[in-house]
Amino acid sequence: MLFGRAKKNPIKLPAHDVVEWKYTTCGYCSTGCSIEVGLNHKGEAVTGRGVGGADVNRGKLCIKGIFEHELFHSAGRGNKPLIREKIFDDFRETSWDETLDKTAAEIKRIQATYGRDSFAIVSTGQILTEEFYTLGKLARGCIGTNNYDGNTTLCMASAVSGYKRSFGSDGPPGCYDDFNHTDCLIAWGSNLPEQHPIIYWRMREAREKRKFPLIVVDPRVTMLAQFADMHLPITPGTDVVLLNALAHVILAEGLEDRDYIKANCSDFDAFSDLVKQYDPVTASKICGIDEDTIRNVARLYAKANAAMSIWTMGINQSTHGSDGVVGINSLNLITGNIGKPGGTSLSITGQCNAMGTREWSSCSGLPGYRLLEKEQDREEIASFWGIDPEFFPKKRGMAQTDIFPAIETGQIKGLWLIGTNPMTSMPNTARIRKTLERLEFLVVQDAYADVETNEYSHVYFPTGLWAEKNGVMTNTERRVNLISNVIDPPGESKPDLWIFNQMARRFENGQKIKFPETASEVFDEMRELSKGRFLDISGMDHEKIEQQRGIQWPMTEDAETGSPRVYSDGKFNHADGKAKLIPLPFIDNNEIPDEDYPFWLNSGRVVEHFHTRTRTGKIGNQNKFSPTPYMEMNPDAAKELGIEHMSYARLASRRGDAVVLVQLTQRVPRNMVFIPFHFHECVNRVSLGLLDPHSRQPAFKQCAIRVEAVAQQEAAAVVNRAARTF
């Protein structure tokens, strides 16, 4: 109007025409952001926004949450159950009854022929807690296989195992509010800006208000590393050495919290003896962090009033993942930094409901952090469900990463996959293909019919996703939050809860055990089973959870609200009530780069994608930021090999090969490349994934590869394009 038209035209801005907002919680990572989905007058989900009054995200959302409502009508969704005799046949659309009958019959046949444990179930960290609990009931109580696990083995198993070893139980002790109280933060292999942007925002806001030192341990110069006061570019796979060295300095200089150790920790002597071997000089030669820096960090951490550590896959996905977690726990125990504001050892979880599966799915035991190994736990659950306790195995069966080799060698003949995509997510794709081929019967249950693993399935169950269902999820800080049923699943796809209930009816014990229809009734059962336990949720119900925008467990029956922290009283869950200080001898068993394979292969997330892209790969406004896999490579290394920016290179390892688009950047060292793990037929064609002895989690982030220039760029582009179906 200052310039331009004298006669102003009316302004037209795109508007969503929202008539109703429905409360729900994000279904991607485990930050646990509250989202309101806006519905128009036709009842279509047209927009979404962060809930202003929710403590976790305070109105903010990351790119994935902002576009999450677009998932309801994204491409590739399944809307009819599918069936086929052989994996080389075409699928036939059919009824739920036929697929459910066929599946139940196959499970029974396989179990009758090869034994009860020859049928395996691998689920996810993505479905709702009530669904997990129901699946556990079905798997443990009706089908009765002991080879039942979640894909959380690929992401959080080391954290679970480490927590159990140190504290006697799973359950992260801290919360996001700890950022507001801490005086020193170490991020171990955790790149918040890319992986958990909202947690990053909370941390940054806290740090802007009250500056505290941020130390980042990461072999790559991530955004977080760039913003850190100290960046420790560690040699891959050697975190335990650094942790031992930090403990060494703290003990050697008498900086430990002796009163705390004495009152609350056991096995100090064995721990102290071991860390004596890891003086900073010795350690520096192994972990690549110089001795002065080690001493500096140790002193800073020990002298801080409150110090906290967070970690993600940099720790969990290594051959010493569980040990790494134990080491971080021990560092916090000897400095008295557990369960106090700003002092904690907080695993930053990956999947939205990884916590839910750990708590309630029974995949590593029985519901409510109960163990198969404990007779009392078996009896409690058996009587609650109304079955014979002898039906339960007395020891946990195989983890996901052991189930697959058992399929490969024929001990397991049938598999039910729920919301997981091993064809893209597990190491060594060629081996996974070979493994899946061996199955006599594979059921894939997923919201997307184009999930790559469906290539090998006999039956496909289409499910609802995220807010097409109703129930709760638990986030990183133990906050139970509500997913309300915003719209119905498309076509004939069904909530996972419905599928489990239908399947249960087809088994003998399914007649005896009650399988409630609604999520809130299922929640009632969980609430009952949680009474008086560490993860007490007896004070919660769906309504209260929504009102408070999520509640952190434990919340006892009479409590007003939940608890931000656990172990604040120094009482831990080992039989003696103490936390264990565990000595961590280090053996370097990684596939270290050598002459033939001179590069470390590192992998990780990008912010716009989630896991194997079945969801995010469909949404243009996310996918466009990385529509095809790429590799960060150091320009100096590339020059020697004649590899150019924005060209394809070939990767080769002892497992196989892959082509990938090259992005030259000094973000990675000369002997390392970094590749996002989200893409089918890329990084996992070459990855190794040695297993952690405690958690059975694969070491995705450490193996050796070779990189070669590709002369025929067009041919490489064709190979890459062929693998990009979405």
Add this chain to the structure above:
Amino acid sequence: MFEVRKDEPEYAFIPNVETPQKNQYGKEIQLVDESDALAGQSLNINGDSGVGDNPNRYKQHGFHFTADNCIGCHACEAACSEKNQLPAHISFRSVGYVEGGSYPAYKRMNISMACNHCDDPVCLKGCPTRAYTKFAEYGAVLQDPEICFGCGYCTWVCPYNAPQLDPVQGQVSKCNMCVDRLEVGLKPACASACLGGALDFGLIETTPENREQAKTKIPGFPSPEITNPNIRFQQVKTLPREMTRTDTMPLRYQRDEQGEGEYKPKAALKDTPREWNLPKLRSREDPLVLFTLISQGVVGAFALLFLGPLLGLDLLSADNNPVTVGVLLLLMVALQGFALVISTMHLGKPHRFYRAFNNLKYSPVSREVASLAVFFTLFMGYVFFSFFSLPFLHPGFSEGLKYVCGVGALVSGPVFIYAMHKIYRIQARPFWNHWQVLTSFFGSTLTLGSLLVGLVFAVGLAAQGESFAPLLTVLAVPMTLGLVLESVGLLAHSRDLDKAGGEGAAAHIQQRTVFGNTYYSRNVGLAVSITLVALLGLVGLDGLPGLLAWTLVGALIIATSLVGRALFYVLVIPTTMPGAFFWRNQGFQEHARESGLAEMPQVGVLPQTDYHHQQMERARREVKEDISRLKQLGVKACLSALRVNVQQRLQEAFSRG
């Protein structure tokens, strides 16, 4: 009004703080007084006649970006695209980055950029349709996609790549400052969504809480002198001396150690071999290559044809060679008509061509189109009276009109060429912003004009068995002059580009590497043309050998002209923002199209560069709708509406200072 939630977080509200009187460029921050006629009016957003209660409604607002903090999480881009319901291939806000240093002393600086709602909006001035308005409300520069006819000129002049041309829709759209949110005191969606503590928004020249700088420059950001953008920066952390781009734009940024430590754009250091890359000469601007060359040729040819006989070149007069002159005139009409059609079809909405006249006051495009219209009308008048004379009137009257038209076309032709050259004198495109454009355009006018006349006459005279050598000897003079003019311009251009550095120098390096063989061949072609034209003119070869020789020289001149003009369009490197590895990276876009990745819509790259078919479909549909609406209205109502409209336009044109 936009809904403010009960639990709307504090950070989403624009702080109501004091501003200085004037901004860093010396402009008043208060855009109009509360008592001004412009104040208190509704923005009429989506039919809402309410007036926002924002207390600072008439003050210039702008973005504040703390470059040290941006994590490149895409939340701002996503919030914007979600609110504005943008398809994947369009984005009002984009985050790119520059990086530098070596592992582990490596730094990446992400830059989030949208429209800067400039004090001097070059988009608004450049737009021929007046689709842009700078509002007194918040100083927002808003663009109306409905008015836009998709010429894309605003995307040329904007230094920040803010206006987005959607080839599918055939129109531009851009950041609207979320004025609906501003009306209720909320920051735009992007700033409210920022997770890194980087992007903020508020009254211009006010520094957000905990921020201490409000600079107008950071590395990678074009010079603020071009448009006086309303964005302020904080960037206090030390960056490596040299920052590079990850996109394929061959630029890097180097700290000027001798100066004020500012980062200046330089050509990227790449040992690119010298190549031909002939297929890459084709671009969206192909119609403009032909349009400019043909128009220049026609203007030149007409001047020769009109002036020739007056200056004693009797051979060129219609009295002596009526058939040849007639053929030449008709050929010129056909050529210019063809040029007009292809340049119109080049628009996103060709059926809205008439909007090109909407911004005579500011837009070089409007002026070019207007001067073209004048020239073409007069030229057509000249042609008409060359063939017909008006019935019932004295033949001298028609002859007089022909002469008047001729003189008019003679004058308006060069004016048209000058106006055409002004289009390319864009600060945001340093490769173009040089007087070489003028010498090139007038050089082509002389060369192609005399070539056109020469060849037609050579054939015509030869056909009659007459000698054409003397005529061509004369025409060789302007032809050579044109070629020399072009060459002199090019020499100076190449020298000045190297000296000036920045995007222009980078383009020139591309010219000598990626298109090196093509470029040098063109230069050799120019030199050879000059020599041959001079030689042939002097020798005065006649008959079939002469005809053959001149045809060959003509072909060479046309080829060098086409290649030269194509280079002019494809080489330009705008002073744009750095892209990311995939998003806003021309190299990836090309790869996605070649490899077929672009066929997946979620890749965010359109599979084609041209959506001519869709645009013609739309044109047909809209013209049909227009006709049926006009039919409904009736002739009388239409005429009176037209009258009102024209009156308004005229009033506007004269009332604004």
